[in-house]
Amino acid sequence: MPHTNRLIHSTSPYLLQHAHNPVDWFEWGPEALQKAKAEGKPILVSIGYSSCHWCHVMERESFEHDDIAAVMNASYVCIKVDREERPDIDSLYMEAVQALGVNGGWPLNVFLTPEQKPFFGGTYFSPASWVQVLQNIHKAFEGNRQQIEDTAEELRLHLLRSDVQRFKQTPSDSALQADLSDIFTKLQAHFDKQWGGMDRAPKFIMPSVWLFLLRHHYLTKDHASLEQVVLTLQRTASGGIYDQIGGGFARYSVDAYWFAPHFEKMLYDNAQLLSLYAEAYAITKSEIFKRVVYETFDWLQLEMTHPLGGFYSALDADSEGEEGQFYVWKKTELEKLLGENEPLISEYYNVKPGGNWEFGNNILTRHKADDVFLQAHGLSDDEWKTLQDSAKHTLHEARSKRVRPGLDDKVITAWNAMTVCGLVDAYRFFADQTFLDAAIRNMLFMEREVQQGNVLYRSWKGKHSVTTGFLDDYAYVIQAQLRLYQATFDERWIEKAAVLIDYVMDQFYDDTDGFFYYSSTSAEPLLSRKKEIFDNVIPSSNAIMAQNLFQAGTLLEREEWKSLAVAMAGSLAHLIKSEPNYMSQWAIAHTEIKKGMAEVALVGKDLHAVRQQWMQQYAPYALLQGTEHQSKLPLLHDKIASGDGPTLFVCYNKTCQLPVHRVEDAIAQLQ
Known part of the structure; x- marks a missing residue:
């Protein structure tokens, strides 16, 4: 009869993987935290995710062994955390470990005082090293408690420092073309001009970098930026990082050639790559790029879709105990x-x-x-x-x-909304209703299963999690709603987006610095309440919110939203220009704000064909809206079609150019 611990009651596939360890695991919560205080024991927090290869290795080598578990149980309150369900805990303690001079990664094993203050941590440990660490820390905690408390207090003070406070500056008055030149020069210096991507290994695709470069090409007509995007997308589509048989991309390549991937497939990567390849197709008309979008969509439908319409989180790298065997x-x-x-x-x-x-x-x-x-x-x-x-x-x-890789079948709100954006982008550029149907089905699933009133929940597996949504959950759902409105002209989507923006302003906004916290005011308080500024493999939630505020503010004439977006991006402009690799989503938002977004209004009967024709154009600095009859949107109030067919109005800053009837003429007005 196998041992069973408290994790058996979890909804997280990652925690359930550890439910039969002899370690006396707790989930993060009051029971574990109160036990640590009552018994005066240090807390061991072990953080990972279901498709993490080295998390599995450490479990097999250490957490499944009775003798090692006995050492852990005797001296520590042991807590397992799924970083995908609790990114707030993960980012907090990852920052702490990095402040100690340790390279971050997963599994992340962090030792805390009973008051949740970190004082030591690392990633993967071999069994012998792990036992040594456990024994040494126990000995130090018993014999040198004051030294540990001093270290923990230093780290606590470090964690209280906000990235916004460190990096925010007074906005400069530089011209858009100068900013574009600065950003491109910094990125270009690190291009791998033979294999695509950046000149480093391992290689992550980082879609927001290449999405920015497509916009750079659009604004400057500089072919060097487009050429590097095309090279990168051709190389990644040809490499082992792309599943040549089943479609979909692995998380990263361990080499510089996109050859040998770390074989786990994550929903968030593939969601962004749908958008990237679809946008690149709109410019190049490359059949390779089109094929990648369709094959990735087929993979999503076949392997990553719940019968009710939600998208699963990840496929493991391992099967039969070996990485990539499948x-x-x-x-x-x-x-x-x-x-x-x-x-x-x-x-x-x-x-x-x-x-x-x-x-x-x-x-x-x-x-x-x-x-x-x-x-x-x-x-x-x-x-x-x-x-x-x-x-x-x-x-x-x-x-x-074959024996299939493990499936993490929880549905994460932010990642699903990212996928909706990717599907809407595919619909825009390929005019295939199948993409839009899947996007709407997913949004309706989320409204039913992870939303109650204005409150989003982080994840779902048969039922929604007890953890409420973080800023990225709200930011990406709002982004998806704004894109769905433009693809359908169904004003319910933009109305829903406006309601959620107001909720985010109430629950996440910090009026002392003009940015958004990652967790809401009603969320469980941690040692420090953080703000997410820098892009990682998932773009910064503050950057997405800045885009949302500017776009929704433009469509709904909410000047206070636009002003906030201008202030956010402007105060980080120096960082966008000096560190664009880590600020590429901000670079996209920054150029939208500095250039301004045109509003393209379609009015009249039978708009569908004209909308489809418009959407297949690559026009990243235009927001589309339309109505056949009446509309609540400010720009559409007084717009009347002339003649029998649809009429197009191209407008900037509430001033419209002469109405036209052909998409080509409206595109010319954009220029």
Whole structure:
């Protein structure tokens, strides 16, 4: 009979993975925190997530062993945290560990005083090292308590310092073109001009960097920015970071070539990459980019969608105890499955007899351009597509019979809203109703399952979590509602966005510095209430809110929202220009605010076809609105169609140019 601890009652798949450890785990909450105070014991907080490879390794090596668990249980109150459900706890203690000079990562193991003050921490420990750490800290806590308290107090004071206080400056008066030049020069210095992305390893795709560069190209007509985006997207679509058989992207590449991924697939990466590849298609009309969007969507539908419409969080890197086992191939296996077509398919996907990776395995990648490959083999596009589709179908069927990677089937509000944005962008540029239907279905799911009144909850797994939403949950839901309005002209979406913005202003806004806290005023108080400023693999929630305020303020003529967005972005402009790698979402918001967003109004009957034609244009600095009859939106109040068909008005700062009837004429007015 296996041991069972308190985590058995959790809704988090990650915590449930630890429910049969002999460690006496608690979830974060009053029971554990009060026990630590009552018994005068230090707290051990171990933070991870379900698809984290080294989290699994440390569990197998340490947390599943009775002798190591006995040491933990005797001296500590042990708390397990799912960083995806409690990003507030994760970011707080990650900052503390980094302040101690330790590189961050997961699993994150942090030791706290009974008052929740951190004093020591690290990431993965081998079993022998872990036992040594446990014993040494227990000894120090018993014998040198004052020294530990002094360290903990220093860290507490460090955590109370706000990034906004450290980095906010008086806005400068620089011209938009000068800002664009500064930002691009900083980014360009780190381009990998052979393999795409930035010149580092491991490589994360960081979609917001490339979305900014698409806008840079639009504003400056500088082809160097577009060329680097195209190179990056071609390389990532050809590499092992992209699942060549099943679609969807892994979290990152461990090398500089996008070849060997860390095989976990995260919803938030793929949500952003839907937008990025769709936008890049709008400019380039690249069939490769279109194929990536459709294949990624197929993967989402097949493997990541709950029957009720929510999107799951992640697929694990491991299966059968080995990283990537589900995705790699032996050449002999391909020979059996593909028969006479195997040599051609193996050449195309860079398959080697002894493997191109470890243990004789092959990661499927593409190193030759399709036209070069087809010319070398005398194949037409149609012949190759038929052959390739058949091979991919065969391999997908064979792979589906393998032991599957673990699925984190909780639904995270922010990540689902990000996916809605990606789906709406795909709908805009491909005019395929399937994308919009999936987006609306997901939004209706969230309204039913993770929203009560104006309150969002962080996650859902059969029921919503007890943890209420964080700023990113609200920011991305508002962003999704604004995009859905523009794609449908259904004014319910913009009305819902306005209600949530007012709620965020009430619950998250700090009027002392003009930015938003990550947690609401009604959330559980932690050691420090933080504000998220810098972009990571997920863009900064404050940057998304600045965009939301400016766009919604423009559409609804809420000048106080626009003014707040201007002040937020302006006070960080120096940082946007000096550190654009970590401020790329801010760079997008900053350029929208400095350039100003045109409002394009469509009025009259039968708007659908004209809206579809407009949306397929790449016009990142225009907000679309429209009505066939009446509207509550300020700009549409007095707009009347002339003639029988729809009429388009292009407006800046409440001043409209002459009405036109063709999309091409409206696009010309934008220029």
